[in-house]
Amino acid sequence: MSHRVVLADDSLLVREGIARVLADAGFDVVGQAGDVDGLLTLVESTRPDVVLLDIRMPPTFTDEGLRALATIRDRFGPSIGVLVLSHHTEAAFALRLLSDGDAGTGYLLKDRIADLEDLADAVRRVARGGTVVDPAVVGPLLEARRNKPDRLAELTEREREVLGLMAEGRSNQAIAGRLFVTPKTVEAHTASIFSKLDLLPAPDDHRRVLAVLAFLEA
Amino acid sequence: MTSPPPMGAAVDRSDSLIEWSDPRLPVLIAPLALIVAILAELSLAHAGVPADGIASDAATGSAFALSGLVAWRLRPTSDAGRIMTALGFAWFFGDFLFAPVPLVGPLSLLPQAAGRVLFAWLLLSFPTGRLGSTLHRWAVGMIAGLAATLAGLQLVTIDPADLCACPSSPFAIAAGSNLATHLEAVSATVGIGMTVILVPLVVRRAVIASGPARRTLIPVLAGGAFALLSVAPDLVTRLTGLSVEPIGWLPIVYAALPIGFLIALLRSRMARGAVADLIVRLGQLPTPEHLRPALSSALGDPSLEVLRWDPLSGSYHDHEGQVVDPSTVGPTRAVALLETDRGRVAAIVHDASLLDEPGLVASVTAAMRLAVENEQLQAEVRAQLEDVRASRLRIVEAADTERRRVERNLHDGAQQRLVALSLALRRAQAQVPPDADGELKATLGSASDQLASALAELRDLARGIHPAILTEAGLGPALRALARESPIPVDLTLELEEVLPDAVAVAAYFVVAEGLANVAKYSAAEHASLRATSDGRHLRVEITDDGTGGADPEIGSGLRGLADRLAALGGRLEVNSPRGEGTRLVAEVPIDPGGAR
Structure with a gap:
């Protein structure tokens, strides 16, 4: 349709x-x-x-x-x-x-x-x-944080990738498809990211995007 | 400056032979007075008057003559000084009764009589020297009658030859007669008559006088009353029959009058100085609510009123805002108009008696006029400064508006067209047959990429002209975006209010943009920090780096322009960049809520 x-x-x-x-x-x-x-x-x-x-x-x-x-x-x-x-x-x-x-x-x-x-x-x-x-919005946010001594530095390279895709609004399913991993792996990454960044787990995808974006923008 | 009621003391004498108000006159007369005084005292000595008597006579006469001449000199427009001078001369002429010169002796009785009249005249006319009311003229007339009667009697009964080694008087036809024995009684009666006429009138004058007038009158009237006391022993004798010994120094009580006269004169001079000092010391016109009390106390006129000229309504207003017509203030009031070359400013309505102190009101208004002109000049400068400030602000705001317009035009024009073009290009790419040659595909692909770059560059350009994020999200997010884009890590501290006036936010944004760009370009810093705070009154932006320092704020045209922009908003820019110690840039702008759009 x-x-x-x-x-x-x-x-x-x-x-x-x-x-x-x-x-x-x-x-x-x-x-x-x-x-x-x-x-x-x-x-x-x-x-x-x-x-x-x-x-x-x-x-x-x-x-x-x-x-x-x-x-x-x-x-x-x-x-x-x-x-x-x-x-x-x-x-x-x-x-x-x-x-x-x-x-x-x-x-x-x-x-x-x-x-x-x-x-x-x-x-x-x-x-x-x-x-x-848009990736053009998320990209610079991540880039600007790259060389700074903040909590983002604790993330692994793969976790940063997952974080970026989350910020773009991708679902776990979509992230898994992009990174050629299983959704279970993505779930593990997101849990680790949220814990490292001291963010509360979001109840839905939309609020997850908001939380991540707000964290990156601040 | 004009005064609708005529200046009381300024009597026009242009038609008289001698210009009596010429202040040089008393100076010329002074030596004459000295000669007359010496001759008078020589006459007394000739008659065998003892030295102490001569001294007290000279002192009293000199007091009259001197104070009269001084008053004449200082207040040439008033007759009072001339009357007092005449009194002095009359006093000395009286002594010529004992002059060993034919006819002079008896004729000296006439100036003696004149002295009595002048004395009364002075008491009733001070400080103008003009008899203001019919009552006073009648009183002086009566005293003149008494004095003339006495003089006539004296003329026919007194022969100087009987008193001293003087020539005989041809008029003394009744000398030694019965009449002569009553002379003393007549003389005493005249003295008592004068006292009876003058004392009530003098007391009345003192009582009904207005504040400032009373201040001038009191010393003179007191002196005059004291002088009248000289008849007291006689009076006591007449009323009670008791004999009171005449006191030797009695004549000197007459000196109380000229002393009071001088005190009154000095008082008004001091008052004039006090007012002028007041305004000169202030260096400016006191505020309207202070002006009235200040003038009122300095001039000693509690009824004084300051009227402000309102150019809009074309009328004078009192302190309650009531419209007052200064030309209808009444006969006891006088008006001094304060005008500058720009027109009317104010009117001082005061007691008419202040006019008796010539120059007093004039000096006050002159000082006030100076202060007013000074104030007007200052106000003009302030207004011009305010104009310049306002126009500078308008220039900045106009530039901002223009930048916004350009940014919008870029967005709605070039950017939109490029987007449409890129869409068309993509369609073209999609329509290329799969079997087409590689070169066409490559060309289309390259064009598409260049177009994407052009769009990105145009976006940056538009943002540099006017950052839409400022309007859309506020200064905080805008500064965060700037800090993020800086190639050098920036530590960010933001303590900002939600809403800031556009002009203030734009200025702060450009300061940070320029500051961070300079840090990246010139400082070789590894680290920078940006701190932006506002406390409701000021917005403060501070950028520091750990670079090489040595930045010259005069060189960067970018910073110069920003300093101008800040100054237009009443703010300032400070660059502190010691060589080798990094650079610190501080911008401060007042947040004027009225400036918010």
Whole structure:
């Protein structure tokens, strides 16, 4: 079954581009909007599986996307996956988005949409209620910590890898698939990581992402 | 400065032959007075008056003449000094009764009579020298009548030849007659009559005088009353029949009058000095609520009121804000308007009697005008400074707004187009047939990679122009991001308030960005620390490193620009970089809640 997607971006060029790429990838693009109001009307009428929207839209071009997300969560609950596209790599934006967004929320760097597989993967994950954080956001967080004498230094190289994938919103299953290990091994890694970093085990994947991201951002 | 009610003492005498108010006049007259005094005392000596009598006579006469001349000199506009001087002359002329010169002796009786009139006149007219009321004019007229009567009697009964070795008087037709035996009684009656007329009037003057006027009057009236005591022995004798011996030094009690006169004069001079001192010492105009009490006590006028000119309504207001028209203050009040070349400032409504002390009010208003002008100049400088500050702040804010606009344009224009382009390129790549030659695929792949780099660079550029994270997440996360990106490990301490004014946060952000970039570029440091704190009043950012130091804050144009930016916000930048000891950069900006947008 193909996911039904609604797009919102103030640039027609970008909107059309994304719509074609998604259509090519087999998604059903059921509507496009140029601003938040149009988007909300579309969501109301089409009830899509996923909403893809730019973080900056008219009129102020600051955080309209985040506000639209909050409204969608308010009106339609967590059933609709929301993928927010942004030009900002700072983790603070992703953190704010995830704290507002609950499960089924993703933060993707806008450049990423040119990579069909990454885009399709992100859309599918939020449609399933997963959490997505762009690797371009997580990477620098880990990199900046590399040479510092903090608790992160106690992690093994493999554990750092697992931590990064967790921060991107990958499930244990997905991490296992990526690292060619069994889910049991990933579970052992995550438990070790949480203990070393002094983090409380999170009750679900979304809150796990939040906790890890918050730890890395601080 | 103008005074709607005329300056009381400034009487226009331009039509008279002699300019009596010329202050050089008393100086010219002084030697004349000395000659007359010497001649007078020689006359007394000629009559065989003992030395102590001559001394007391000279002292009393000189007291009148001197205090009169001094007053004339110091207050040329008042007649009081001239009247007092005339009294001195009259006193000495009286002594010429014993002059061994024909006619001079008997004629000296006329200035004696004039002296009595002048004495009354002075008491009733001080300090202006002008008789203000009909009652006073009547009193002086009556005393003049008494004095003239006495002088007439004396003229026909007194022959100097009987008293000393003097020429006989051609007028003394009744000398030695019955009339002569009653002369003494008539003389005493005249003295008592004067006392009876003057004392109630003098007491009345003292009682009804307003504060400042009384201050001037009291010494003179007291001196005059004391002088009138000279008739006391006579009076006692007349009323009780008891004989009281005339006291030898009695004439000297007359000196009480000129002494009181001088005291009054000096008092007002001191008052004038006190007010001028007050304002000069303050160096500025006292605040409105202090100005009135200060002027009031310095001028000795509790009724004094300071009216402020309100240029908006075009009217004067008293301290309660009531509109007051200074031209309707009433006859006992006078107004001094304070004006500068910019127009009206204030009006001082005071007791009209202050005008009797010439220059007093004028010196106060002059000093006030200086203070007002000084204050206006200072206010002007302050206003200009404030303008410059405000415009500097506006420049910074305009630059920030412009940066934000550019950043948004980059985002909505170039970045969006590049994203759309990269999408198109990906589609093109996807449409390349699998059997196409490798070169096309490689070219498309390279173009795609370059486009990704261009997007990343554009993102960094946009962030350098205006960091969106500041607006979106606040200064704390923005500084954490900067510290994270630094190639040199940065120890971070953040104690920041949630909400800071945009301009303050932007300034702090750029200081840290520039500071950390400099650490990375020049310091060769292994470690840096960043500390940002705010306490609700100030935001303080401190960057230290363990590098080579020796950074010159004058060289870095980046830091110079940041120092300007901070200064525009009322803050400052300090760079301390001793060679070999690392660099410490401190920026401090006041957090003005009014500056938050």
